[in-house]
Amino acid sequence: MSTSTDEFLDLLRDRRSEIHAALTAEQFARYQDGVRALRAARDDVRAVREALRAVRTALRALPPGTELSGRLGQVRGAGPAGAAVLPDADRLDALIRLLESADWPALEPDAAEIARGVRERLLTAPARGADRLPAGAAGDPAGAGLIRLTDRAGHDRYPDFQFDPDTGEPLPVVQRINRLLLSDQDPWGAADWWLGGNEWLDDAPAALLGRISDEVLTLAARELMEEGAW
Structure with missing residues (x-):
């Protein structure tokens, strides 16, 4: 079973609380960088694949056995159908806004x-x-x-x-x-x-x-x- 890029973005949005709780500040920063690279890639298929790989790599720190960790290897980003890997711009912008508004993992607990x-x-x-x-x-x-x-x-x-x-x-x-x-x-x-x-x-x-x-x-x-x- 494969997961399209847009399905993956929806999953990242829906499971953002799980991601925030599981990643350290450094891991979360790498995850943010990967998503921003995905936006910067635009319609460059190779750059999109590399950005997806960076996102998946950052999320390997998630606990095994969860739905999200189980689907990391199912994202279509290395297949020959280039059009299938390009992310929907609105979905991606919405996810980035969420990530940029959620800086709590980078703060000390009291802050x-x-x-x-x-x-x-x-x-x-x-x-x-x-x-x-x-x-x-x-x-x-x-x-x-x-x-x-x-x-x-x-x-x-x-x-x-x-x-x-x-x-x-x-x-x-x-x-x-x-x-x-x-x-x-x-x-x-x-x-x-x-x-x-x-x-x-x-x-x-x-x-x-x-x-x-x-x-x-x-x-x-x-x-x-x-x-x-x-």
Whole structure:
């Protein structure tokens, strides 16, 4: 029995908790590198096969006898049918977002628990799915300056404070500040800045949208970045 590349990606997504728990920080980093190499390979069949081999090698540390470990050798990546090995881009991007948002294995246990708590708190904030994004932002939300958080089920969530409550369009000040905060690289950190308490502003910045000037909000974010406290 063989497993297609896309079936393998689905399995990696569905068993991500098992993978996180089983791998050390170093092993998990090698696994991430392999998946990123798979994306970089694009339609280069040879590069795709090499990246799949790197992913399988990183996952050999998984406990034997599990479904995932048993299917590592069944992935079609060395066969002659080149088209069969090319990954679906959307599946691959979704998996990479999950991996990039799951850095807990690289943290010390206490720090990992804190990070987990912060992320769970941020995911309780009102948010919308990709189906409710305005047309102008749907194609590339990160490029549009929007924070995208991914929950444990793999669903993308866009905190509601980013959008005008009347028109549904992104708020320009939020887009500007998100870019200052490098939200495309660290969406969790940017979301925590907006939704957490801020001593300089004496409130959560998201709660102050429309109540104080855009310039003051922008200055607060710029000061944070310039101080290197990010």
